[in-house]
Amino acid sequence: MSAALPPPLAVELRLRQPGLDIQAQFRVPPGHVCALVGRPGSGTTAVMQCAAGLIPAQSGRVTVGNQVLYDTPTGVNLKPQDRRFAWVDGRGQLFPHMTVQGNLSYGHRHAQSRGLQGPEMATVVEWLGLGPALALWPNQLDVATRQKVALGRALLSCPQALMLHDPLAEAPAHEQPALLDLLTEQHLRFKIPTVLSTPRMDEVIRLADDVVILHEGRVASAGPLSRILSDVSLSTFLEGVHAGAVLEGVVRQHDIQWLLTDVNVAGQRVTVPAVLHNEGRRVRLKVRARDINIHREPLQDSSVSNQLRARITQVMLAGDHGSYGAVAVDLLHTLDTAARPHSGGDQLWALMTRRSIQQMALEPGQDCYVSFKSMAVTVAPR
Template structure:
């Protein structure tokens, strides 16, 4: 895996980017609202913009060092780029578009043509032209072209932003296969939290040109001090899980997590399989004693670790819970907070109403 280190400053008109982060590889998401600086930052990594000041190092090679007046041009960086729009050559077939990517390769190692076709499921498309493809199909071809250039890093700038929900659902499994099989480090730009929690290993949160949070997805999504995350309707915490067993009589699967066991509707996963789940802040209710005589299947013991800020006009507040070392986030009314007299250090029980499977 390629390690990436970025520390840059750049001004474009009234907007100023001052961002630094490091990632060891895997999938790193640049997450934030529109205008937060995500695309500017990824363009700096790809060499499409020269920073005013800073340093970028990829896999031990310094790509940019303004102090030393070093700037490696884009075509020498071995970085693949997938844009929001596929940018395929309309006059070429899918096969010819893919072969163009292979002609750009500067190394003999990496994924081969047949492997890319199989990975992205595009064999039936090879003889067609881009204007005859769906949006999701075009993006898969664009990803294949970038992979065939044998990059040591792949940049993906909101590749699903222009797609409707049906097309997004079509392409997300292929992105997961890319993450798991291609072994190419990816910097993935998105303002959609469900995409990030499903695909990324690490995330970098940008607000107004600055990095406000960086680290593993499970740690960052549980933070209460990042307004970009807290404003998302799907806000919650990510947990790693293992399939512990199945109960066909009741059509349930038990997952083992660090926070405690969770029962879900029956999953088509073998015992021992690893996966990730999202526990939404909206799907947790709290009580001071373990609930009895309830239909809730999943009740986890924890401690109030942190209470987030809340404006007077906002009826809701969020809490971070420590459940055996794992973090969960709960959203409840300020009235409930007061009536339960919740405070950091207080033991509570969290009833989890539903869980979203991420992979």
């Protein structure tokens, strides 16, 4: 019989910071990661701290399943240790007077003292590869190992929610892929509702299921990652010229001769530079809006590898005298005879000059083709 899933986390808070009145609300199901993103000073860190009970709120409600952790009308306001939110940041803070074994045991004992049944320490040690480091002290650890110990201690404490605050801030670039693999695996293995805050969008794309965008303390947009990060109208709050689409796909096959990989997206083939992922592996593709072209008919004798069938859903112009605009399209599922958009809502945005948009008379409802080079795509495993 499988273990019961942890309960979902629900947060609705209002709090004040110097010069900023913050209001935020979001829900995180078990096994999901919700990313709070925004420009510096938008309030993401404060919201996480407030939900964990580390700083006070003006009003609101925080629950885990049926358990109320904070509620203004009823006066419930549990202490941070009673909310049982584990906090892991980029510094990988450990108890300096304890070995790796001692730090991990602390989390395990903390859970046992409350009668909680969390993961076995041997299982976590083996998963994180910490066996050779158990007798070492924190000042003897490299950054990556310190982060693994901090994550292991957090999971062994059997938390109700995991707060990841810029977890790779101090990790060297060559260590980050392996740490990202572990962070991706943890929410699949342990199913703990996880809240993520990081300034690097590649980490959001890799880890998050849902995204909440905060702008000057208010929720500017919220929803599934592929929809939110594929909306260039939100680029002011995110990546600017790097804004584009995030597409969900599955690795279909590898072309060893040409070092390319085919990915199935909405029933259509997208070719990308070769990736080291098995066939059938879920991946996310990022394509910048500035790298997308729109055509009435398929291109002939072109070096562009990817030409996908789509339908225009929205045309945005930057005013009557602006030089550019944005065109949104939904990919059409090739297996659907009615050519309806794929149920996953696979959407692309193309940044184009206003002249091109008007000369092509692009309007919502028109069928078209979108094209982009294989080298314009970045791939992240799921």
